[in-house]
Amino acid sequence: MSALQARPLGDFAVAIVFGAERSPALLGRIHATAAALAAANIPAVEDIVPSYLSIAVFYDCLQRSYADVSAELLAVCERGARAEARTTPGREHVVRTRYDGIDLSDVAARTGLSEEEVIARHSGRPYRVDIIGFVPGFAYLSELDASLALPRRDQPRPRIAAGSVAIAGLQTAVYPLVTPGGWHIIGSTDAVMFDPQRGEPSLLRAGDTVRFERAR
């Protein structure tokens, strides 16, 4: 296990770097450590953002200096990483999906599978929420069946409807808001992925597990 490194991300954040190579094991460790950091209620800490190689911790630099807060964060991360086995796993979600996406037939044609087979492979396994980003509530879910992996569309669409279920590379996602996007749309859901009025606005959190269930 390599030593953790802290680096400033501007005046108001610390990036804690866990490694240089992306892997499911490293990401699992990062999710567990992010949960440990949140549970530690460290003074002046405002936000904790896990990603593939690092955790960014935002804090109030008017209360604490970088040296002060980064030392405490590193200590909690080292302890948190050791206690990984005891941390609670993420929550599990079922997203009911109509496989009626505009690109479903194209995905079938390009993968050489039938539409039924595309649906079976997409809905046939659980996905881990890698990270949240791009737009509010957008969760990058891994890992897609390799037979469904396609590069992003050459021409991103200017407007993708909220609730669109899409795939690209080895990932799948649900568009939470109307946005431009270059992923292949294979279905739709009524699940509200992001609602700013909710206590927890994003339906999904990094580290959660998601299953897509076919709705007819």
Added chain:
Amino acid sequence: MITITRAPPYLTVQDDGRKRSRAAGVPRGGAMDRFALGATNAVVGNALNAAVLEWGLAGGSLRFDADCTFAVGGAIAAITLRDAPVAPFTTTQARAGDEITVHQLESGRFLYIAFHGGIDVPIVLHSRSTYLPGGFGGHEGRVVRHGDVLGIAPPAGRAPDPGFHAPGELTPAYTAAVVHVTRGPQADLFDESAWEAFLASDFRVASASDRTGYRLEGAVIPNSAATLPSEAGCQGAIQVPGEGKPIVLMADAPTVGGYPKIAVVSESDLPLMSQRQPGDSVRFELFTIEQSQRAARRRASDLQTIRSLAESSLRRV
């Protein structure tokens, strides 16, 4: 209440943003120039993070439907109230029926108008700021338009007397050529020639720049790692895509991204960066994190001093 009688192309309600929702993918957002947010609020006797108007791109006008103490600041603009010029960061009194007119923005990019009591819009995710990409916050999650009416919250106390102004030595030198930065999380991925190009060049703000980010034109910065696995960014982070043209992430930038970040603009100089218009130049100079955080604390204490001076001017009356 105030009524927008002639809206500029860009007008939103902003405060100091959302500091606890990044894990859900929500950027901090809020005022692009947090000094002007704090200082206009201070001189009208508000909390420093009360909601204000953020005004951009062109002139316009608004009408006061009741007596109101207000202040303007940030971008330099020709502004009049009853045909008299309105000075920046100065407590100003409007009577019911008065109209203020912003004739044009002369330099800078975002003008702020604070009203005693603060703009009364609903709090969404702990903030009144407008997040246009998500369509929430502020006034109905959108830009404020012609004919819109905005409520002003009942003030907690009296406003400072008209004519009080923030001392010049407590306000930033907006036109300073240099913007300070600290080394970014991927600073080591950039070699000596890249750092030389980054620190020795005059960059120009490109026209493709908005609340999400400012593109910079000028020197190309050699970058050996074009993309990385996505990680958190922040306002002021300077990322360098493969083609070597830096982008300064601004208030509404996505919470995560995959381009290496060579540096991050110091909080104390972020107002200077935010107020640069397309075509304006900028040069970067390194601060250590200690210098940078000291400057941020000094800026915060300057704002508190302005607020205390405004309050004590009231007590002398």
